Amino acid sequence: MADAKKSTGIHIKGIGKYVPEMIATNEDFAKIVDTSDEWITQRTGIKTRHITNGEPTYYIGAQAAKNAIADAGIDVSDIDLIITATVTPDFYTPSTACLIQREIGAIGSMAIDINCACTGFDYGIDMAKRYLQSEDGVDTVLLVASEELSKFVDYTDRSSCILFGDGSAAFVLERQYDTLYSSFLGADGTGAKYLVSRAMRSENAFRTNKEDFDMGMPETKKHYFTQDGREVYKFATKALPNAVEKACEKAGISPDELDAIVPHQANVRIIETAAKNLGVSMDKMVVYIDRYGNTSSASIPIAFCDAVAEGKIKRGDKICLVGFGGGLTYAAVIFEY
Ligand code: UT7
Numbered sequence: 001m002a003d004a005k006k007s008t009g010i011h012i013k014g015i016g017k018y019v020p021e022m023i024a025t026n027e028d029f030a031k032i033v034d035t036s037d038e039w040i041t042q043r044t045g046i047k048t049r050h051i052t053n054g055e056p057t058y059y060i061g062a063q064a065a066k067n068a069i070a071d072a073g074i075d076v077s078d079i080d081l082i083i084t085a086t087v088t089p090d091f092y093t094p095s096t097a098c099l100i101q102r103e104i105g106a107i108g109s110m111a112i113d114i115n116c117a118c119t120g121f122d123y124g125i126d127m128a129k130r131y132l133q134s135e136d137g138v139d140t141v142l143l144v145a146s147e148e149l150s151k152f153v154d155y156t157d158r159s160s161c162i163l164f165g166d167g168s169a170a171f172v173l174e175r176q177y178d179t180l181y182s183s184f185l186g187a188d189g190t191g192a193k194y195l196v197s198r199a200m201r202s203e204n205a206f207r208t209n210k211e212d213f214d215m216g217m218p219e220t221k222k223h224y225f226t227q228d229g230r231e232v233y234k235f236a237t238k239a240l241p242n243a244v245e246k247a248c249e250k251a252g253i254s255p256d257e258l259d260a261i262v263p264h265q266a267n268v269r270i271i272e273t274a275a276k277n278l279g280v281s282m283d284k285m286v287v288y289i290d291r292y293g294n295t296s297s298a299s300i301p302i303a304f305c306d307a308v309a310e311g312k313i314k315r316g317d318k319i320c321l322v323g324f325g326g327g328l329t330y331a332a333v334i335f336e337y
Helices: 026-030 037-044 057-072 096-104 117-134 189-194 229-251 268-278 296-309
Strands: 006-018 023-025 048-050 081-085 110-114 140-147 167-187 260-263 318-325 329-336
Touching: 006 057, 006 117, 006 296, 006 329, 023 026, 026 037, 037 268, 057 096, 057 140, 057 167, 081 096, 081 117, 096 110, 096 140, 110 117, 117 140, 117 167, 117 296, 117 318, 117 329, 140 296, 167 229, 167 296, 189 229, 229 268, 229 318, 229 329, 260 268, 260 296, 296 318
Parallel strands: 081 110, 081 140, 260 318
Antiparallel strands: 006 167, 023 048, 140 167, 167 329, 318 329
């Protein structure tokens, strides 16, 4: 392998996470749907997930943001741009980023939401990197992933409700010259129908056509989330290793040279299959799905925070964050922590 390619990339100055206090165990789910701890553990690797007791997405995100800002040791006035990744905003408008900005007091910064489902944090890092690289007044970026998935989970559907949890995590990012950075991002909209939560319309007094446009999407109950689990599983087991390989190629390293791979935490079996396909040991894969379940865009940075806290990821390590999710989207970013 050639030497790793160095370019302008990111420096992670601070990190922070936040999960709501309430924990739902597999046994708790067995009381509300026809399931068992054995089935959930064997098929997904999940044991517990944190679920909000009413704290909205923007509030959860602001707590993680405050923790990351404290860890970075910066003043909120230093923040030039807030990017928030979420699929569960509290409002169509204002954006979650604007509400987080209000909560933390970073008034005057740019603020924007992105929706790339579970790959949102990867896309957010790449977007932050490109703003930082432009050297056009953005020197500090606050990237927050925040999800209150419990607001669209259908708690009567045993095949999906057991998977998801709520939580958030944030990074404070700065520009770094002459460092390792690469990304591989993509999407395949033909798979849009496999992971769906519908935005609800209000009654339109002028509309005479009561038929909905055939959007080629599944019928759903209200705004509730629905998925084709098997199709997503098939997609994920291919997309995940492919994204890591492509990002490694661009960085001029092999997957084996990575110190840690932090995958989207959706199902431990997906992660095991990806590790096998990549030819890397499971020790390299950062897995905390047992604690948090799938927290969509927040799952990768929450796992990253726990890995740092537990000494599994250290400064100087070569890291790959890799995600897949609704859209369908896929993404991998590689950097030196
Ligand atoms: O962020 C991305 C989000 N989505 C994903 O990553 C989803 C990817 N897919 C998956 O992780 C898996 O497909 C699931 C965990 C969703 C399902 O696991 P599976 O091994 O693919 O199960 P299955 O859908 O093939 O169902 C097997 C059986 C079915 O029963 P029958 O038809 O064989 O009698 C299901 O009805 O398991 C049943 N089942 C359950 N049984 C107990 C489905 N959910 C449950 C449950 N408890 N919670």
